[in-house]
Amino acid sequence: MSHYIIRRLLIFIPFLALISIVSFTIIQLPPGDYVDTYVQNLQQQGGTVNAQERAALEKQYGLDEPFPVQYGVWMGHVLRGDFGNSFLYDRPVADILAERVPRTMAIALAAILFTWLIAVPIGILSARRQYSVWDHAFTFLSFLGLAIPGFLLALVLMYVVYDKTGWLVTGINSPEYRSAPWSVDKAVDMLKNLWLPLVVLAVTSAAGVSRVLRASLLDELKKQYVTTARAKGLPEGKLILRYPVRVALNPLISTIGWMLPAVVGGEVVVSKVLNLPTTGPVLLEAILSQDMYLTGALVMMLSALTVAGTLLSDILLAVLDPRIRYE
């Protein structure tokens, strides 16, 4: 067991290194570098930069060095918690990350819980009554759920809610509560706004998850222990929930592996549409204005946390399911 955990943790380290390399490549990809943008910004404000100052700047940021050296310098800073400066927001990137990334992660996790809340009952129902009207209806809905991109669902739901009630869902809190201290009212207001992104994110992934649960539950229901339990006269509801569902839930934990990346990515887009103060709008702004340090750092943090989440779910699965071999 501990061997398995240690091995998974050891794989995690090269993954992190790879993520940092990819992120740094992203920073380097667009034509021009940080100094170019910096000089451009200065010139727009009326300042001038001569060649000497330019060279000094390039030396300061290590831009005259080859790629691996630059990466080393950047990584050294990152490990000390210094992600560089965002000239778009004129703040240290680390501050922006600390403010936005936890919110994205919290929404993503809440969305996954919400997904299960929707998907588990649907999965059980369609497996219990295979080929019934409900099963077909949910199958159709899951096809629809897979076909509608998150941003579209967010747009349409926002429009429908606005059209029917006049309530414009936007942000995490309504404007009047944004700077207010925490209170019951504020929490209620948050729920009023936050249900929409959660529903949007959950519906998209629930489509897939309920299919997985249905398939694994169908396999379990055919097994002999179910027949035995039934023959012994166990009430049907108790039987289903206590044995086959418990076994069939295990694959759900492993679905975190593919759900987490999808939900985090979806959150980025949905939060742009719904104007949530999470990473989405910041990332888009940063990309559009080529604020590459911010872009790279955001991609890195989101990826690293997602990979960490996947790792956790793997370990959790190994702890919960005694059938999994650790070799």
Next chain:
Amino acid sequence: MSTGTKPEQRRHYTNTRGEHLLRRYQRAHRRRRRAEVRLSEASQRRLMWTRFKRHRLAVVSLLLLVGLYGVALLAEFVAPYGKLDRFPDATYAGPTRIHLFHEGKPHAPFIYGERVALNPDTFEYEAVADTSQRFPVKLWVKTDPYKLAGVIPMDRKLFGTGDDSQPLLLLGADHLGRDLFSRILHASRVSLLVGFAGVLVSFVLGVILGGLSGYFGGRVDAVIQRTIDFIISIPLIPLWMALSAAIPPGWSGIQTYFAITLILSLVGWTGLARVVRGKVISLREEDYVTAARISSAGHLSIIGRHLLPALTSYLVVHITIAVPTMILGETTLSFLGLGVTAPDVSWGSLLQQAQDVTVVANYPWLLTPAAFLVVAVILFNFVGDGLRDAADPYSR
């Protein structure tokens, strides 16, 4: 006679139709036997096609998809206007109604002219139908010369009024008075073909890397598998967004388009590679592969000529399932303003106008590109589902 038996069986005992029915059953049986004999020598591909044809939903979806692609390829001909044609009087004009009755009498399809009038209740200027002016909607209507698909010179469109003074706006117009229907058709070319272009790239990558990984095993396998693990465990959309930032703004539409395709397929190959690897591993110990190896066939020719043909059906299924992912990816990127940009259009970039709820609330027809998108993706999923059942040798 118990009530549970089928009416045909009941009749069999009660009237003279029995003999007739028997003959019919025998004929049906013989037909089925013949089909079985024919199929017993059929190739895997033919079997798959026969099974696929039984899946009615999938067949209908396939036909509709072919139609959709046909319309996309002939966009210049089917769309009544060009993607950049503007009607300055028609900014945010709603969908034009096509009438079949004039003053209570049936009439060939036509649209009324429009004039602007002051609404006495809201004091807003609104477009009002002018029933004195009628513009017939004709098929095969003459227009300015253009080139179909950039090659074939044409001067006819599928339908239109043939008179630009009153535009025929099937799905309304956008903020510049451009016909949304025409723009959607032009956009579908970009959006639908990105799926195929992207799948083509990821197909090549997936088959080669998956094949190598499965065939050689060992270290090659480990490296490729860890790479796949890595790619599928990071959130893609932020990565796509960041990568599309690297597309130089000066690039032409086609160059940007190819860059986006590459970015999307950077990830698409992983799923295919896994499928190919699994299959190759299970096939490489087969006798015919050993035979090929003994006859001193090279590694590449064993993979290419002996292993891959055995997986064609799986590849076809996988491609069908992969296309909608690409389409959705492109739409998302373009929607965020990171993909296809003006003057080129895609479904995603058309939906960009609908980003604001207040705009959608006033001009709901701006959401119609989404309907095309959802329908296309659902059709692909249905076809993929049918193909998957057909390719599974254990299904029935």
